[in-house]
Amino acid sequence: MTVTPASATPALRDARVPADGMYEGRRTLRRLPEGTPRLPYERFEIVPQGRVIGAEIRGLDLSQPLSPVLRDELNRALLEWKVLFFRGQGLNSQQQRDFAANWGKLETNPLLERGSSAEVVRFEKGGSAIPTFENVWHADVTFRERPALGAVLQLHEVPPVGGDTMWADMAAAYDNLPDTVKARVDGATAVHDFIPGFARFYGPEKLIPLQEEFPPVEHPVVRRHPETGRRMLFVNTSFTTHIVGMDRDESDRLLSYLVRQAHVPEYQVRFRWQPGDIAFWDNRATQHYAIDDYAPHRRVAERVAIAGDRPF
Template sequence: MFDIHPLTPAIGAEVRGLDVRKPPPPAVYAALADALHTHQVLFFRDQDATAYHQRDFAAGFGALQRFPFGKPAAPDLPEVMVLATGGEGPKVSNADIWHSDATFMAAPPMGTMLRAVSLPAVGGDTLWADMESAYRSLSAPMRALLDGLTAEHDFTKSRSHRGGDMDALPPVVHPVVRTHPATGRRCLYVNRIFTTRIVELDERENELLLPFLFDHVTRPEFQVRFTWRTGDIALWDNRSTQHYAVYDYQGPRVMHRIVIEGDAPR
């Protein structure tokens, strides 16, 4: 069927022996979903896939979302978004800040699938961090405090998302610690890009606690780092991870992203 090769004790695994151009049967998708719940981010190396193959493969994990920001890869591929960075122009993306995708939505994505289309000669790695480990590593009193709190998330805080319809996406409130709907495990659910404040705390308390939580996720023991090759695909669980795209390269870096619909955090 396929083999799973973990990359760190906490997070990340390579899936070997699977050609994504041939969407697998339901039993294989179920096994991949189990692997995703265990390792939180899966890597499929050296795939000779098109944007259409990527879309069809991603569709086996859930309904695909037509994201309100971004440029589609083709007119008949509204689910596949082009992420192009580097080149001659100024840097506008804020992907090089630790975050979970689109937590400013009432029902943020369940997962994200990213495919490397064109890469710089050197650099452009991506890191992912395990928010379940980040939560478990906190002291019991800190976990008890966070378990009862909620936080506001707002897309206007992000410079990459400006220009959208602000009325269509007002700020939303999610738990500071969410429960994974498939595994029941708890994880931190605040991020530096979109989380604006913890609702139950005053301004001074927010100034102390939020920066600590934002910095906490950067501990190396929570992380996996992936060096891309053209054709590689990554699929990650957006509910229990954060990621960081390293902006250390010159020349264009083009990726195709697909977002899989999720549910309201609990």
């Protein structure tokens, strides 16, 4: 038996943590770029739901047209909070489309079940439709050359428990990357493709005819917000296949690390739905996750998406 002399300084044993591990500690949490003036909201009440992301808007009836001044103030709230919640609106499809159209041309999506018009996507869980799965962190339609600016989602039927949706702030995710990782991803591009996300529930007969309409596209791994100028991570589990110029193993390891940043609770907000509630989110700045914990109950939602610009 080895005896340590009483005069010897105890040594800390060697320990190895996994490569690319995530660590506890205080994170940088800011809603807006440094130096942005904090102006009051005068036309509605805003109730924060999280530190950096998510706010409930009170005092508005979204069935009524928006004045240009009100639209601009709501847009300022969207840029600050990234996802806005409106309780009990109960809009019909036309009113939902009209509200979304204040932010631009509306998208159509041939990959998802159609609602009352081509611009309305219907998510019906527990019904007769082909089941899709949104319980993975993702941004919508990043396989498009111009991914969606944002989306307006309304819940029509809500399960008695469960069925929440979560959003993550991808600017906060970028802000907290180690400098060594930022140096690797700034200026890098990645390929996005619709096949990985939809091959989970559609067969080749559905996907092959759409391959020419949606060829693989390259987007920056870190995009700049076109209105705020903030840098944001722009890769996701559903559609990002690889980083250009890296071998497969290196790309897979780096992408795995990057997409895990959405899992950090400090960057998230979670919303418990009631029938008629609306969520309006900035798809450029966020990822979202629809929690699938309510089977066998029904959950019915309709979404209208707003066409966006090419990421840069």
